[in-house]
Amino acid sequence: MRIAVIGAGLTGVTTAFELSNRGHEVVVFERRSGIAAEGSHALPGxxxxxxxxxxxxxxxxxxxxxxxxxxxxxxxxxxxxxxxxxxxxxxxxxxxxxxxxxxxxxxxxxxxxxxxxxxxxxxxxxxxxxxxxxxxxxxxxxxxxxxxxxxxxxxxxxxxxxxxxxxxxxxxxxxxxxxxxxxNGRQFAHAVKSAAQGLGARFACQMDVTALAPTGTGGWRVTRQRLADEADSGLASRQPLTALPDEDEDDSLPFDAVVLCSRAAVSRLVPGGRASGAxxxxxxxxxxxxxxxxxxxxxxxxxxxxxxxxxxxxxxxxxxxxxxxxxxxxxxxxxxxxxxxxxxxxxxxxxxxxxxxxxxxxxxxxxxxxxxxxVDGLPVVGPGPQAGLWLHHGLGERAWSWSPATSAAMADLLEGRPADGIDVALLAPERLR
Structure with missing residues (x-):
């Protein structure tokens, strides 16, 4: 399958590695200039x-x-x-x-x-x-x-x-x-990223995903805009849509599935995904x-x-x-x-x-x-509200210790197989809706 992973924190990087290791074509979109740059940057491990x-x-x-x-x-x-x-x-x-x-x-x-x-x-x-x-x-x-x-x-x-x-x-x-x-969780993330790239995963940094749209044939189109660093302020600003580096005509192809590895991305991109009392x-x-x-x-x-x-x-x-x-x-x-x-x-x-x-x-x-x-301290791993959308986030400071396990569970579910060693019903997104 061709799979888009949104967010390149610890959760997104381990998800990319697990999916690539199983033979899937993976592209990771990250709005920052590098991986593990936001919530995963200096977490305790x-x-x-x-x-x-x-x-x-x-x-x-x-x-x-x-x-x-x-x-x-x-x-x-x-x-x-x-x-x-x-x-x-x-x-x-x-x-x-x-x-x-x-x-x-x-x-x-x-x-x-x-x-x-x-x-x-x-x-x-x-x-x-x-x-x-x-x-x-x-x-x-x-x-x-x-x-x-x-x-x-x-x-x-x-x-x-x-x-x-x-x-x-x-x-x-x-x-x-x-x-x-x-x-050192950030070092771990970079080591896993290198391993994922060796398996064919591509990381598109400074790329902000602005919309997700079903194609009507079971796929998903990912609309994104490149973010350029402003030399005078150090902040990121939106620029016109630009093709991914080192990609050819397959850049326009839809993805078979999208995995959102950021709660902020879920709030922005998934209908009904805004923060609630959960x-x-x-x-x-x-x-x-x-x-x-x-x-x-x-x-x-x-x-x-x-x-x-x-x-x-x-x-x-x-x-x-x-x-x-x-x-x-x-x-x-x-x-x-x-x-x-x-x-x-x-x-x-x-x-x-x-x-x-x-x-x-x-x-x-x-x-x-x-x-x-x-609210219950457990991460979210499972299908989103629409077919082909998958949610994997909410690990907090356990991202280094738990993400290899939740990434495997996420890949199992996406492939239609039972998760090994984990009761994924306790991690299902609907429990928090």
Missing amino acids: VAARGLWLAHAAVGSPTGLPAPVGRGQWLWQWRRRRAAQHPALAQRLAAQEALDTVGAARRATWQAACELTYDRHTGVVAVLRRPADAERARALLDAHGDRLRGARWVDAAALATADPGLAPAVDVQGALHWPAGEAA WAAASQATVTVPLRDVQHASEAVGPHGAWMDPLTRVTLHRMGDRVRAAGPWQLGATRGARPDADAVQPLFAALEQAYPGATRTARAQLWLGSTMLP
Whole structure:
């Protein structure tokens, strides 16, 4: 099939690779000048099977970190209802399945394509309150047979799990995933893009899709406009429609299917796709800093893999010779291109408290990203409202860990096959309409 993929974040890139690997002709349209330039640019990249245990231990029953802030009351009400839904246990199982299948597919891709990107093992989630530590141990007792990769570590033994972690008097202990992973998600996206291109996928950047129209014969026409960078402002402006680079007369052919890998694209291009009470606009600040002594730095300096505080919803994780600190999702649309001091100060404080003196905070790179959060915390994977339209988005900060799994499920559904290892009914778009 000839398939258009709209959006070249982590989700779009992994979708392009999966479809190309199955022999489909894939063209990816991205309005920015490169891939992973918006919501995927500086996301935290942490993966572990059963990560929901850490968030449930501090009182988040959905197993995902709750955003902070006020407003969007309908979404917040629906989120509380989702936490009490009879299907909650199935949704937690779906998160575990996405963790498991995602890790397996990353390993398969790594072996097949020799992907090169910074990645490290070990995830630690510290618990500060005695009640939270007790709840975490109870959850491990209840689910440990199924989630064998997770274990409890007492505060005195935390150095065995993460040698670079400073002693903390207010930590009761931690959940530890020795095989959990931390990675540079943007490097991963570029490595997967190269692999997809080797399979024949084409990436058309600075190309804004403005309309989708059925052909009447089962295909779809994709109307797009090239965006040119203005030298004086750095912003993108619309120019007359231009043919894709390195394409010939087949540029005018329709596509057999279109996969939308961006919630913003769904809102603009799909009838009835505008935001509803099932989605909340949110932003996240991250800080990326180099380790202080790069030449002599080992995994005993800074995080071994990833460190999480589910109570404050701060995550620190290693990326080669750098460390990324990510804060909680803040309800509300992004304002400005950089986070303000109130958003980044807790990230610097967490770095200094957990790994004092390990990083050069004066050379920090700041980022403010935005997303739309689904009310039940699960991504959207499945058919759109019209035949030939497919939706694949809503992964948020789990994009690196889950997108290989959801991309495989998306390709299975598009090909009319059952998804392997994932209950796609829980991810179906209609659940949020």
